[in-house]
Amino acid sequence: MDTGCRDNADHSCSEKGNRLVHTNQRATHNKDREAAPRLPESVLGPSKTAAAERIAHARTNFLVDEPVEPGIVRAPILASWTRSRQYEVPADHLDLPFESDCDPDSPLTRAAKPIVREVSDQLAGEPVSVILCDDEGVVLERRTGDTALNQHLDRVWLAPGFSYAERYVGTNGIGTALEGRGPAQVFGHEHYVEHLEDLACAGAPIRHPVNGKLLGVIDLTCWRREANRMMMAAASTIARRIEETLLEQSGRRELALLHDYLAACQRNRGAVFALSEDLLMMNDRARELLDPGDQVPLLASAAEALATGRRRQLTVDLPSGAIARVQCRPSWTEGGLSGGVLQVQLVSGDAGPLRSAVLPHPSSLPATVGSGPLWAKCCQAVDRHFQSREWVVLEGEPGTGKRTLARATHQLRSPAAHLRVLDAGDYGPRWIAEVIEELETGAGGTLVLCHLDRLSAEGVQALGDALEPHRESTAPQRPWVVATADRSRAHASRELAELLDLFPRTVEVPPLRHHVEDVAELVPHLIARLTRGADLTCSPDAMRVLMRNRWPGNVEQLHQVLRKIVAKKRTGRITPADLPPECRAITRRVLTPLEAIECDAIVDALLDADGNKAEAARNLGMSRATIYRKIRGYGISMPTVAECGRSG
Incomplete structure (x- = not known):
């Protein structure tokens, strides 16, 4: 197990910590020190060991749904723990996605890399890592002068290509800064995943200086014992330096695009967009004519056309049923990036202009159901x-x-x-x-x-x-x-x-999970087919459970679920208690036969125990910690007493 400077004498660790504070003080203005969030003495004070034990105990209570004593855990950390649970992040191991094709020449990396290199050189003798991530939490750059820390970061996959977003790692300086859209600092046992308790991190978001778009995070990570109050101020200062560089690099291009956009608006009373990697503008006519659902495919097609650097005319089929004729006029093309102006006209199927801005959805095809x-x-x-x-x-x-x-x-x-x-x-x-x-x-x-x-x-x-x-x-x-x-x-x-x-x-x-709103139409249609017109309906409560499911087996899985229900009940009203156990599992994948049996057994035990997880665990012969982990792993939605159809 890595111990890094933890094996050194206490005065040595203290000395390194003082040097890091001194370095950060030189790089930080007085206003940064005043603005930096103050950490409670329970985190960084003399009784750090006792405070860490209290936070570790509070985390354990949280993971097993026990009350967390007020005042022990900071409010932003408790909120992040709650999000981590909702994301179904495993608390006992790391399971991170790897992005192999990160853009090495994005505006963020061009602006940030020289600054990251300079800061890491200044901290070369300190046990601290400077980490740059994109807006998805994917690590783009990591520089670490301490060998032990570097090896430990590799073991916990805090390395280029891996995402440290909260939905994968839970509470951490990178993901929590992205979720909160503001500075975040996480120390020791405040991390949601237990393998990160030896680290401390402070992340500051990086925003585009023109449009305010969140581009990424700069993070400082060190050993927990090396943490100090200036980490957050230092990270915020580095983020501002990167934003200033972004402004210098993008100002010329954005001004050219703005000039072309204003000229197009003056010449044309129709819908006009300005589009680049970091900027989107539209006039009032574009906002009236195109709803957000239509804008997404139109802008995606236009971005590809602008990347060619030539004027082009496109015809784009929109989800609403309309057809858009788009004139694409590039304003600039540089380093694989581009920006330009779009002039949009909606046409009907016979190429005549549409007069109405409201476009009805087409009727469904025979034998198909859904209007999403x-x-x-x-x-x-x-x-x-x-x-x-x-x-x-x-x-x-x-x-x-x-x-x-x-x-x-x-x-x-x-x-x-x-x-x-x-x-x-x-x-x-x-x-x-x-x-x-x-x-x-x-x-x-x-x-x-x-x-x-x-x-x-x-x-x-x-x-x-x-x-x-x-x-x-x-x-x-x-x-x-x-x-x-x-x-x-x-x-x-x-x-x-x-x-x-x-x-x-x-x-x-x-897949059905991408148009889950159609479940409300599919359910009565499939029930009518299965019952051949018998009087069987689905209650609103049962429909809500069905619409929360991710349906990894798609419409066929929904059909099989309803077949099981109809086999037992052909008339009346379907309630949540009538749904098979698999409907309680909001899983992202199709379960294996063994997993399906286990999941069904847990749901049945919970139903028999009126939702009491401790009693269900005893009836199944498993520990309470195990049943909590299984419930989160399968995404089981807990039934209420009313749903179970019991009186107490």
């Missing part, structure tokens, strides 16, 4: 490709409704025409012969090829040979061909990727 923007946009894209007879691949997670979407589009546009659905799971000589037969005699119908990612290498080759002669045919009776594939496996092999290249269009079918 993402689902509506997906349906519109598939329908558009059908009308142009363009072959299309529907990619998405299993259970998202890819086959249903293809069938519904066919039924909407050509209900009397021939429809054939072939599953690649049935591949064989006869299967390929049926594909060829449909391609040659489809008579203007639709051919749906499901689960192409399940084909063997031989099957991929055979299907490619069958499709190739027909893919560019202009025959009026050429069938419309739709392929479906699991997104995670669609490009797993070169052969399969080449097969999918025979389809000129690809549409991403969104």
Whole structure:
């Protein structure tokens, strides 16, 4: 176990701490020292050991849902602990995402790296690390002069490429500064994850000096025993120096963009945007004409066009159903970044200008349910490709409704025409012969090829040979061909990727968690199908539980859950007590069979104990700490007494 300077004599540690304070004092103005948040003596005073023990005890109480004694834990730390629990951060180990393609030449890194290098050189003899992170908490730069500290930071993955956002690590100087949008300091056992208790850190946010956008965090991390009151003031000073450099670097470009934007607003009474890496402006007409849901895809497409450095005109399909004609005029392009002005006009399907700023959502396709923007946009894209007879691949997670979407589009546009659905799971000589037969005699119908990612290498080759002669045919009776594939496996092999290249269009079918608002429409629709019209409805309380679920198995999982309910109850009103145990687990993934059994057992025990976790743990023969960890791990939503349908 690393001890660093903890193995040195106390006077040696004190001496190093004094040198760090002295260095920070030279770099900090008087107003910084006055503005720096004062830490209680219980954290940094003479009784640090006793205070640390009290905070460690309070943290343990918090983790097992025991009361935390007032005054022991600072309010910002307690708030961060609560967020960490809501994020389901494991308290006993680190599980961090790694970002391998961080931008090494962003405006933040260009402005910050020389300053980080200078500060780290000044602190070269001190056990302190200077860390630069982006707005997602991903470490971009880390400089440490102390070997023991450097090795310890590697062990806890506080290293370039790893994210220290609160949703992954819980309470820490980097993530808590990002969440709170202000300076944050975390010492020892105030960290949520137990492996960080030997460290102290102070983070200060870095904002764009023009638009105020949060760009990242500068953090100072040292051993807990080396912490002092000046860390926060020093971090804030470094952040301000970086912001001043950002202003010097961006001022010229932003002024050029502002000039072009004002000129465009004077010439044009329509919708005008100004867009760059760090800035977004729009006039009142743009705000009236485009709701936020439409702005996102429009600006994403425009940003790609501006990056070319040339004037371009785009046509963008919007989630609301409208089509936007966008004139992109770059103001500057430099170092892979760009900024420019967008002039936007909404047009209808026949290219005529839209007169109304309010754009209704299109009606749902037959046999599909949902009116959320993402689902509506997906349906519109598939329908558009059908009308142009363009072959299309529907990619998405299993259970998202890819086959249903293809069938519904066919039924909407050509209900009397021939429809054939072939599953690649049935591949064989006869299967390929049926594909060829449909391609040659489809008579203007639709051919749906499901689960192409399940084909063997031989099957991929055979299907490619069958499709190739027909893919560019202009025959009026050429069938419309739709392929479906699991997104995670669609490009797993070169052969399969080449097969999918025979389809000129690809549409991403969104997972249910991305349009969970459609659950409210899917539930009554699926219940009606399962009961064949019997009088069974879903109560608002049960619907809220269903809409909180992440549905990793998508619509198919929802269908199976409702099937279990209908098997036991065909009339009346579905209440939370009628929902199967898996509905209480708001997990991000599909559980293994063993995990599903364990999760169901815990939920059943909680229901039997009226939500009393200690009693449920005793009934299951597990410790209270274990059941708390399992509840958080599975994301189990605790039932209330009313939901359990019991009187006491």
